[in-house]
Amino acid sequence: MLWACVMSADFFNETALVLFSGGQDSATCLAWALSRFGCVETLGFHYGQRHAIELDCRAALRDGMTSVDPGWEGRLGESHTLDIPTLGAVSETALTRDVAIEMDKDGLPNTFVPGRNLIFLTFAATLAYRRGIRHIVGGMCETDYSGYPDCRDETIKALQAALNLGMDRDFALHTPLMWLDKAETWKLAEDLGGAALVDLIRDQSHTCYLGERGARHDWGYGCGECPACRLRARGWQQYRAARAAQS
Amino acid sequence: MLWACVMSADFFNETALVLFSGGQDSATCLAWALSRFGCVETLGFHYGQRHAIELDCRAALRDGMTSVDPGWEGRLGESHTLDIPTLGAVSETALTRDVAIEMDKDGLPNTFVPGRNLIFLTFAATLAYRRGIRHIVGGMCETDYSGYPDCRDETIKALQAALNLGMDRDFALHTPLMWLDKAETWKLAEDLGGAALVDLIRDQSHTCYLGERGARHDWGYGCGECPACRLRARGWQQYRAARAAQS
Numbered sequence: 001m002l003w004a005c006v007m008s009a010d011f012f013n014e015t016a017l018v019l020f021s022g023g024q025d026s027a028t029c030l031a032w033a034l035s036r037f038g039c040v041e042t043l044g045f046h047y048g049q050r051h052a053i054e055l056d057c058r059a060a061l062r063d064g065m066t067s068v069d070p071g072w073e074g075r076l077g078e079s080h081t082l083d084i085p086t087l088g089a090v091s092e093t094a095l096t097r098d099v100a101i102e103m104d105k106d107g108l109p110n111t112f113v114p115g116r117n118l119i120f121l122t123f124a125a126t127l128a129y130r131r132g133i134r135h136i137v138g139g140m141c142e143t144d145y146s147g148y149p150d151c152r153d154e155t156i157k158a159l160q161a162a163l164n165l166g167m168d169r170d171f172a173l174h175t176p177l178m179w180l181d182k183a184e185t186w187k188l189a190e191d192l193g194g195a196a197l198v199d200l201i202r203d204q205s206h207t208c209y210l211g212e213r214g215a216r217h218d219w220g221y222g223c224g225e226c227p228a229c230r231l232r233a234r235g236w237q238q239y240r241a242a243r244a245a246q247s
Numbered sequence: 248m249l250w251a252c253v254m255s256a257d258f259f260n261e262t263a264l265v266l267f268s269g270g271q272d273s274a275t276c277l278a279w280a281l282s283r284f285g286c287v288e289t290l291g292f293h294y295g296q297r298h299a300i301e302l303d304c305r306a307a308l309r310d311g312m313t314s315v316d317p318g319w320e321g322r323l324g325e326s327h328t329l330d331i332p333t334l335g336a337v338s339e340t341a342l343t344r345d346v347a348i349e350m351d352k353d354g355l356p357n358t359f360v361p362g363r364n365l366i367f368l369t370f371a372a373t374l375a376y377r378r379g380i381r382h383i384v385g386g387m388c389e390t391d392y393s394g395y396p397d398c399r400d401e402t403i404k405a406l407q408a409a410l411n412l413g414m415d416r417d418f419a420l421h422t423p424l425m426w427l428d429k430a431e432t433w434k435l436a437e438d439l440g441g442a443a444l445v446d447l448i449r450d451q452s453h454t455c456y457l458g459e460r461g462a463r464h465d466w467g468y469g470c471g472e473c474p475a476c477r478l479r480a481r482g483w484q485q486y487r488a489a490r491a492a493q494s
Contacts, residue, residue, distance in 0.1 A: 084331070115373045118372075164378065
């Protein structure tokens with residue numbers, strides 16, 4: 001399995017800025033960065049999304065991370081949040097209005113915010129520029145069948161080139177989850193921080209599109225019905241099944 | 248001179264979205280677009296910049312354009328403005344604070360907002376996506392010696408590729424002023440709309456970094472001392488000298 005061969009590069013003298021929404025993927029990316037970089041800052045965005053609760057989970061996850069591995073506590077740096085209200089206004093999709101989550105004519109979920117990750121990464125680069133940070137980490141992946149063009153490896157690579165040209169910098173955009181499905185993402189968390197990290201992400205990260213925390217499932221909290229919950233649930237079940245098969 | 252050979256492509260069945268700040272360059276781009284596209288919408292940004300007066304000039308310029316050429320009136324479509332307050336907050340340069348305009352250690356004016364044009368063009372693409380528009384027009388140019396990496400031709404071309412990948416679209420980013428200096432930009436305006444357009448842009452467009460309109464010069468209104476005013480003044484003088492030499 002490819003993830004077992006992930007290169008362990010040593011960036012202990014360098015700082016990373018992690019795009020950190022408080023969801024499962026970005027929480028895993030935070031742990032991945034803490035295991036490699038001497039200093040890790042986080043950046044979340046507020047743009048009127050219905051699951052703004054993700055941002056509340058960020059604090060709990062950050063605090064929990066420092067207990068997962070003794071080496072990580074001293075590495076966790078500042079938490080940043082940027083407001084981009086216009087992103088919600090100009091897109092007007094289910095993420096920022098109360099409409100049902102459906103597929104639109106392009107076959108994409110109407111939670112699709114065109115170019116959202118491009119905006120996120122460009123603002124991240126602006127912040128990284130100001131703070132002298134070179135490494136930016138994002139949880140984009142191609143494998144979760146969501147069809148988002150701004151999650152594709154080719155897109156992120158092209159954007160890195162455009163950002164470096166446009167800011168005369170040498171940013172490195174890291175996407176450790178690009179080729180992992182949700183089950184493999186849980187496994188990566190286990191490899192990075194054992195059961196403690198898996199439990200932390202399961203209990204404190206937020207995925208549900210409806211912004212619900214109330215219902216407790218094996219895989220964490222959420223409505224259990226929206227596409228995001230279903231994807232998360234399936235990934236968890238696959239991860240647990242693979243784990244049980246190894247026992 | 249290269250500008251005399253500008254290709255006159257026929258986009259009369261298509262719509263363009265012009266990045267329109269109310270400055271000399273974007274006003275010229277608006278005229279350029281009106282001469283070619285069947286419908287032209289404009290997009291301005293508000294991000295706490297000191298010369299927010301540029302945005303007030305936009306209405307006057309739009310109204311004036313419809314009188315320059317009888318064919319243009321029916322083509323001028325909607326005016327959009329997007330708020331990006333975070334851009335000013337995260338950058339904190341002279342454009343959004345009351346500090347003197349100086350050169351920083353990179354040799355760039357401290358009015359430099361890293362990646363600003365990347366942000367503008369990405370939001371423009373998001374809006375264009377929503378409105379079914381393919382053509383985006385910006386007034387970036389390499390020739391005004393400002394040293395901004397996000398004005399370079401290579402940057403804009405790389406960004407076009409990233410935007411198209413990231414939004415699964417076929418956007419065309421047009422930069423009609425890329426190889427023109429300020430004198431040639433005035434000449435382009437004259438070619439597009441004669442003395443009427445030149446006068447309109449001179450009187451209604453805003454360039455001055457200090458947001459001043461009060462002082463009247465040959466080249467328009469402004470403080471006359473900041474780098475932007477000096478550049479504009481010099482370009483005007485060169486344009487007028489070339490014009491006089493031809494008479």
